[in-house]
Amino acid sequence: MSQSPPPSSPKKDIVTRDIAGRLLFLGTGTSMGVPVVGCGCDVCQSTNPKNKRLRCSVIFGLPGGNLLIDTPPDLRTQLLNNGIGIIHAVAFTHSHADHLFGLDDVRLFQFYLGHAVPIYCEPNVDAKIRKVYDYAFSNEVQTHIGSRPALDMREIGTTPFEALGSEIIPIRLQHGPKFEVLGFRVGNVAYCTDTNKIPDESWEKLQGLDVLVLDALRPDPHPTHFSVEEAVEAAQKIGAKQTYFTHISCRLEHERTNHWLPEGMELAYDGLEIPLT
Template structure:
């Protein structure tokens, strides 16, 4: 498991903040928004697509993502989705996105250009993505067993965490 980012929803340091953490020279206080990548038996799995995704994948030398899991529909977990646009060329098919129905709805709303009613004439500018709805039932993906875990993100907002083998990712 590679932690691509472990920062807050706005990253660390935060723009305009002069607190000791945000003004620190400690590299541990330079954190991008949350996501992880896992090398599984049948490919690379990404959990969430933060706005920092391109920078994160380049930094870690991850050249292709075979599938994406989403924990929830907040912007800091979705808004790097467009950075997946090159991967279908490498894969030869759309990138599968595994998420709950409400996350799919938010993605379709936020990235409506990626889901046209008719096939686009210039597909290079449009991410080729394919939704696969999930619930809390375990499923197999890229040669691994994925067990979704219902979590609270704040006092009342439900999200998913994931157990994959002997590790878990919870946000």
């Protein structure tokens, strides 16, 4: 249901980079980002830009526009860093703060689009959005148009759905033993962050991939994320032509880790673009 409809005429002078047919990594870091505040490790102190990691998010450049996956707290900076001037829709993997708490930054796009921003998410994420961003759904009179986001909430589950001219295939993932999240597949590219277990019913959805993007937090095991070795094992089982790892902590230096990884696997980095196939 749309809230607070904006003016009917979309803005004409939008300046944005064209990423049609591409997957763009806006952020590849863990929930604290890299560098971590106050951390003196060699990765946090590194001058290599590939060791600078904002919170996790990507954009699928689809025929009908830019589909943003998650709205991390760094969203405004990520969009400016990558020259992205418009988001046409958002899909959420889950409701954790590092994937949700930049949602108000999409408030601008209701004016560019001329309508509420479509939001694709599971019911539990919808409930969290309505709680955290309760002002977006308030019946109180606005002080001015644009004082709150206009969101068109659209429920999804694990059934494929259409968005911006493409079929989006949700993939059920486990983020620890008691928390479920979604990955998303578009064509032969799958994005699977924040997971340490792929349920039996999801492996089939990950077959025949050209590119797999998979969680790999750190060298040692974690209760809710794949370690690097666990991620490599899962990626080898999936057998994508190319695998990129994301949600990376400061425990993984970019060049050293890539040197260790098997052929066809490497760490993603902020600003990386790959073709959608």
